[in-house]
Amino acid sequence: MVFKKMHPVQITRRISLGIVLIGFTLLTILHQKLQGFPAVDALCPFGGLETLLKYVAGGELIKRITAGNIVLFGAIVALGIVLSRFFCGWFCAFGALQGVFGWIGKKLFKRRFEVPKRIDSILRWVKYPVLVGILYFTWTTATLVIRPYDPVATYGHVSAGLSELWGEFGVGLIILILTLLGSLLYDRVFCKYVCPLGAVNAILSRVPLFRIKRVENTCISCSKCDKVCPMNVEVSTVQAINSPECIACMECVTACPTKKPSLVATLGGKVLNLWTVVIIGLAIYVGAVLIGQVTGMLQFVPPKLTDLASKGAINVADIKGSSTFAEVATAFGIETEQLYRELGLDMKKVPETTKLKDTAAVAGIEEFETDTVRFAVAKILGVPYAGESGEGAEAQTTAKQETEKTNSTSIETPTQTSVQTAQPVSETKSPTAFVVPVDFVLEGTMTIQDVAKVLSVSAKQVIEKLGLPADIPVDKPLKDMKDQYGYSMGALKEKIKQ
Template identity: 45%
Template sequence: MKKNHQHSPYVQPARLIVQLAFLAFATFAAWRHQVLGGGPNGSASVDALCPFGGLEALFKFVSTGEFIQRLNTSDFVLLGGTIALALIVGRYFCAWICPLGTLQELARKIGQKFFRKVQITLPAMIDQPLRWLKYVVLAWALYFTWKTGTLIIRPYDPWAAYAHGFAGWDEVWKEFSVGASILIGSLVIGVFVDRVFCKYLCPLGAFLGITSKLGLFSIKRNCDGCLSCNKCEKTCPVGIKIESMPVVRSAECIGCLTCTTTCPTGKKGSTDEGKTFLLPAIAGRQVKPALIGWLGLAIFLGMIGTAQITGYWRTQPASITAAVTTAGVLDAQAIRGYMTLEEVSKTYGLELDKLYKELGLSEQKVPASSKCKEIGKLLGLSEAEFDTQKVRDAVAKLQSSGK
């Protein structure tokens, strides 16, 4: 038999450190954006630091060469990184990097620490149908985002709600009431049920699950040496029936390696010391769990580092004065949501009252100091009814008429 190499005591502590580091970075980035704002002189928004944003932006970018508002090339880099991870080391992003996944895992640790007697396992007849919900959410989000060219899922995004928490509860509740409710609900339920959002609602998890099925990663089990102790299944956060599978290639597997590091076989002092029974594998070749951790980190950070070196990593729009059309005028499509109506008027050399007239607005309801992205909220309209694109269209029309 091969030598045992799965029982490193450092894998799970190391994973927790990686998780907390990414959560801290994402939280700092969210706070910084609220302090500095967006734009060329501001800080990256949470939307520009989301791999799912790359998937949402894909259709519009391919068809028109333009980005959906709030997104940039950074989204494509992060999407590429998560896809590379899924193909090589499975849903590594979900278990090692995703800050929302980390919050859920921390909630679960609290439950296991203080509420051990109130831990819930949903029956299969409820659990299995619910797992299909995330694929429905994925299809819905992509279809309507690609159709409308706006981030349809944004008001329902629990991470967006978390990231805007630094702006104050009033703003969060006005813009992200559903997302905030999902965030709070998933964390409260998560105290008693493992990764409830990941299992049932996450569209990125659904996409990465499909992708990972095409990849190289699996968990290999030696059926003959299995003790049938069920520890691997009891500790699996997504409830995979590991004992019934010689090879685990489930789309639900998040690559946390908890099963391999809790398997009691082969440990020092046991009767089967030196034998391997449950191991991660790449292309069928069993490897150390620690290698999965280091390899995944190298792939993800390596892609970001390469993008930064090559100049492809961009989280914010370039200066608007650089956006000149072939006709020698500023491109109206360069207008961003962080700009006020007064700034738009001055930058594009348009009379403010004519801009108001073209938009059908009154300065009493919408002051000139209002940011383009805030106009819809001031009017009591949704983003689909009034967004920054309407300001762009109005400016383009005024430019073409020479007014």
């Protein structure tokens, strides 16, 4: 039996991690299948830090982030100050997932591997610039810039299917696979080297309240504590574990074979029973969650559009991918047929009960974004909407071109419909004739300059070929400008082939 020789504290820790991992996984699956369940973005405590500056500055949240993220992050801060990285060792779903693969790896290879100490000591610092980079670019762009590369967000969308997974989280999927494969060999490889939330907890652990200390006169130097540590912290040679890598799992304490305590958990310098530490940790985290619930901030699911409409507080930006066409029409008081006409969709092919995020699959088109619906509603109502990126002010109706693309190889320039005064769009010019290699693939990460360089033509020729406005920036990735200039990557990929 797995738990037969395991210390009760470690059984409790594994049960805690198991509940969190299973719960996290089920919620992300249910979110993909049903309405009313939180998205993976709303479940991640790190989102609270990502949006915190924007929230403090103007009372607004970054897209996809809820007030619940701030509550969860607040719980981690409180927990980190009192019990160091207790969250990492007891409540982290992604840490638990790595632990599962680590257990499988032990069964397969009958041992655990260690990264050479010199390389390991360098790699441990990587998570700190990762943290700084994420916060900087999230603040400057007001978007979840890390999302396409985030293995946690990727894991939360596995149930959406490989096509959507690869299309939206291609890089994140690669990182997720590498992380899980690495976990077969090395304990918590992502936690040690890359995790930005781990970096936050490591910084909080500098507050010297919780420490595991070694009683030298009873220690027999057997090094069992070193061997069981999932973070490869050296325990047997120090008086107190001051390493920011300690995740308060207390594996070292429970593995110690001496009859008299040789490793003890302390809080504020006072020795505590292990169960007391566990109870304090659970009380802080669960208590913070309950406070969030009482204050009404702990909301993982955004209110329904119809509820917002009844309160008179609805906004075009409140339209979510989990909303249906019927809900959008009802909430904003517009005719469903009018919405479909504006979007260029066939009601017979795409029922009004279809979730917006499922439209592309149901309609049989390459791409359809929720923001397209927001622009369409804004146009119908005659209200301003700047787009999800916040960089443009044109209401774009690109779905119609996407739909027509399935029936014709001729793609027209997406219609530009102004909701408020915006930068004028130049008239479409005839595509400049130049040969595009058959194996050339236009990627959203490319800039117009990149395309021009690869195809050995001028940026102006590329702009004309793609039917884009003459004033479009040539040094920004194409995927970052599609909302502002009203095109989809699918349409551009077709145009470059013509």
